[in-house]
Amino acid sequence: MAAPVGPIRFWKPGTEGPGANLAEERQSNAEVTSVIYNPHASLSIEQQRQKLPVFKLRNHILYLVENYQTVVIIGETGCGKSTQIPQYLAEAGWTAEGKVVGVTQPRRVAAVSVAGRVAEERGALLGHEVGYCIRFDDCTDPQATRIKFLTDGMLVREMMSDPLLTRYSVLMLDEAHERTLYTDIAIGLLKKVQKKRGDLRLIVASATLDAEKFKAFFNQNDTNDPNRDTCAILTVEGRTFPVDIFYTQSPVPDYLKSTVQTVMKIHQSDIDGDILAFLTGQEEVESVVSMLVEQARILARSGMKKHLRVLPMYAGLPASEQMKVFERVSTNVRKVVVATNIAETSITINGISFVIDCGFVKLRAYDPKRAVESLVVVPVSQASASQRAGRSGRNRSGQCYRLYTEEDFQKLPPSTIPEMQRSNLSPVILQLKALGIDNVLRFHFLSPPPAQSMVQALELLYALGGLDKHCRLTEPLGVRMAEFPLNPMFAKMLLESGNFGCSAEILSIAAMMQIQNVFVVPPNQKSQAIREHRKFAVEEGDHLTMLNVYEAFIKFNKSSQWCQQHFLNYKGLMRAVTVREQLKKMLNKFRVPKNSSEGDPDPILRCIVSGFFANAAKLHSTGAYRTVRDGHELHIHPSSVLYAEKPPNWVLFSEVIQTNKYYMRDVTAVESAWLLELAPHFYQQGTHLSRSSKRPKMDNL
DNA sequence: GAGCACTGC
Structure with a gap:
């Protein structure tokens, strides 16, 4: 389906006002745009250093x-x-x-x-x-x-x-x-x-x-x-090239369509240079990419000599696809990279002359009351917008098209809220405690996090046994948990694994949970990929499914070809192998017994409960889940192997992500008796599981 | 009934 290409009118503040267009801009930039910046290539290293x-x-x-x-x-x-x-x-x-x-x-x-x-x-x-x-x-x-x-x-x-x-x-x-x-x-x-x-x-x-x-x-x-x-x-002072900023005259109703229109307008202006467009997520990127491909086809049919090469870029994209954005294109081709925030700081693409900024970003937020992280689309900060604009002025002067008005830009927050103020703090608090910061509430944070996030973190660490009732790090459990480069729940699970007789399996599960996008789903081979992935799925849930994938990967000699056949993320799995090695060394250091449950799932599931008991949910008659802790409604994430199955009565999960609903990720079925047995301090005995009234004393934060 | 910004130890 073709997107309508209508006129988008930009005006550049401080010049002739509304109506300034690309053709006029071309005059002023005609000379610089053909120069690739590398003025000191022939100088010695010492001379180059002195030029900075x-x-x-x-x-x-x-x-x-x-x-x-x-x-x-x-x-x-x-x-x-x-x-x-x-x-x-x-x-x-x-x-x-x-x-x-x-x-x-x-x-x-x-x-x-x-x-x-x-x-x-x-x-x-x-x-x-x-x-x-x-x-x-x-x-x-x-x-x-x-x-x-x-x-x-x-x-x-x-x-x-x-x-x-x-x-x-x-x-x-x-x-x-x-x-x-x-x-x-x-x-x-x-x-x-x-x-x-x-x-x-x-x-x-x-x-x-x-x-x-x-x-x-x-x-x-x-x-x-x-x-x-x-x-x-x-x-x-820096050494970059000027970037002209353009705003829309009025707010755009649909920034996806506007992105497509702006790309096409730049392309038809016949000024050289590649384009980088910022959007908020994978879905938006893929949708704009397909609209642009369609537009490019129409243009090619109409006899336009200059071609468009449209490329998506986001973290979940397989590495081979990601590499394409760095490839050079011939002079009769214009590259358009449609990216998420990954292109703002993490990767730099050379040769970008035009940036299109939708004005939004997907960010992590944290709700300390629910202990829930969410991903929300919010307007970018001014600092972020400048950073995006600057991606066009690295090799020569650039242009940045902001799909919002200058007035709206002025209303944006000057900078993004620091991560410290929008994160789950349990790993942070645990580390600070291990570094000898006894009173974390009085720690000098450059931007102090919400007090409730800290209390939430302290409560969880207490429930895990990492802190005592005076909020002091326990010996040896708390000290050991802090050493792991993991969320404290994972650390607890690993440290307990020897007692459950399944440290080998828990090591693999913990390592696998640290990598994202294990299952690769190429848009053009979707059903085939899903069919392959189903071969690894087990009814117990995602944790044992991941164990299956890991063990199969090892069995097939870590073969990249085998990964490709089964639509698995090879790089990610190799990373899991490395992570597992590191975790294994730590378990050795702490003398956690090396053992295996030899195919029996029960010890593994019970061990998961010992770390993740706080993240339990029960199925209700409505078909939705409710947290055992405080009754908040939850749903199984569509990426879970349990999503399409008959929902189990009791589940554990590693995290909750809020998008349209509250979704549990990495979900495993458990028995309610295990919760009472393995976390009696957290759950009271009774017909209904409910949150224990025992809480840590907050007298020594 | 329908989904995942990005890092890092």
């Missing part, structure tokens, strides 16, 4: 780090801060006497790639003077490494064994404005460390917007005399 905007501020930065405990650096894209500042510090002596300069990144690929670049610039082999450390991959030499890139999650882990981070002289938190869960934990912890280690220097790399907030947080000057500040702000 940050180089001019080298001495200024070193002065500030010398004289201030914390320096907030506003480093715009392309200024070279991530690669250069650690080297300046090393050159200035901050890595003398075995000390290390650490640089954190929110994402693994960034840590690895920046480390690689810096090693190259220093003519060093990666893993010696310059190294990186991410989960499953420690590429550092404890003796030789002086500049170390790591994920912020790894830094928090390191603090569990070395709370004062004694090896480090300087820590740079890169991309701090993204405010990921672990960046925020690290920020709170580092403020505490600084009080005990006056010599530790902190560099917070952030966007303009948050600089003052960071300064206010880290500044220990309680006088009015700015000369006694312990924190300074410095701005480094």
